[in-house]
Amino acid sequence: MSLSILAARWVLPVTSDSIDHGAIVIDGSHIRETGRVDQLRAAYPDASFRDLGEVALLPGLINVHTHLELSGLRGRVEEPRFQPWIVQLITLKAELFTPADLLDSARLGCVEAIRSGITTVADTADAIGTLEALLESGLRGIVYQECFGPAADQAEAAIATWREKFEAHRERLAKVPVEAASRLRVGISPHAPYSVSDRLYRLATSLALENDLDMALHAAESIAEQLLLHDGSGDFGDSLRRRAIEFTPPRSSTVAYLHQLGVLEAAPLLIHGVTIGESDLPLLTRTGTRLAHCPKSNAKFGHGVADLYEWQSRGLTVGLGTDSVVSNNSLDLLDEARFCTLLHRAHRADSTWPEAAEILRLMTIDGARTLRLDDQVGSLEPGKRADLIAIDLSGPHTRPVYDPVTAIIFSASARDVVMTMVDGRILYDGKNILTIDEDRLHRHI
Ligand SMILES: [Zn+2]
Known part of the structure; x- marks a missing residue:
């Protein structure tokens, strides 16, 4: 396997100190070594060499929650109230989108993610096109x-439908090269407490536990959901009653409800968690439940501010997610990171937390831990996959650079990403996406 060296003004391994005038030795799809450029050039004289200049090289960003298939509906549903927003979104998706449209929509999401320096995506999907789009990308x-x-x-039928989609994914992945298949996993996501019965939660959890499937669920997202679980009131309670759907409120928090149903035994990825309270935290810790923090989506809906500080203080595993572009309206994880930093500083009236370096970890190594991929990605370490990105810090909006981490968190944006690499393969070279035909895509979306 041929070796290559990528050099940069700054290399940020994330799990160790930043390296000025650093470089990375790449051995095919893996990282061989990181260090100072002069030392690595001397150690590997036969390796190909490329200096990327005034950029920071860092691990690819990890978006722990999105819905790529909804990318084509960006800006289409600006209804500010949460429950009517969901109804409009479901209706529009069904009316406007054929399966081919959903595939293109997911492709658009992949293109935006790659251009934003995201290399790993945790996606909750209804249609089956997202896996295909990810494979292509x-x-x-x-x-x-x-x-x-x-x-x-409806529970048995819902599981049967899920099984059909799961089998289709399994068959598809069996037809692609092992290397490509190894980049993708399929899990299960019972959507949310207002759209999933207790019976469906139980069936989905059994399925996850018996088949060692990763599970993700939207939970503790809104006051409306809290009201439904408390006494059956609020927008979701009204909506279920209008459809003559029986719901017995557990009169507890969402987390206590999920625990009582046995769902937390699967140590799921809990998406949002805005209304998680003090009494929920021991349950999350004990079960190893992981959290997807999506501050911009939560803010746009006026749901509130999730207690990231408390989660991290308790040692919970947390990553950063954008949610879909229908509620964000962007997959720019650098923008999400800046918003996250400023939001929590303002909310807690404390300028000392979070620090920029903590938020960089949140969208790299912590994201990898959240998705149980930290043995493969999330930092620049020997033996890990060569998933890395270059962020140009030479622009007037980022220079001068006294500290590349604060420059990235407080000044840079997705538009400054000039290279995205996954498994040692360049997906974006600063000009073009090399895997998906953007011109064709933009004629459709
Ligand atoms: Zn979501």
């Missing part, structure tokens, strides 16, 4: 295939 990812059904008697 070269991204690493997990597709959490969704199941829905608020009425208890």
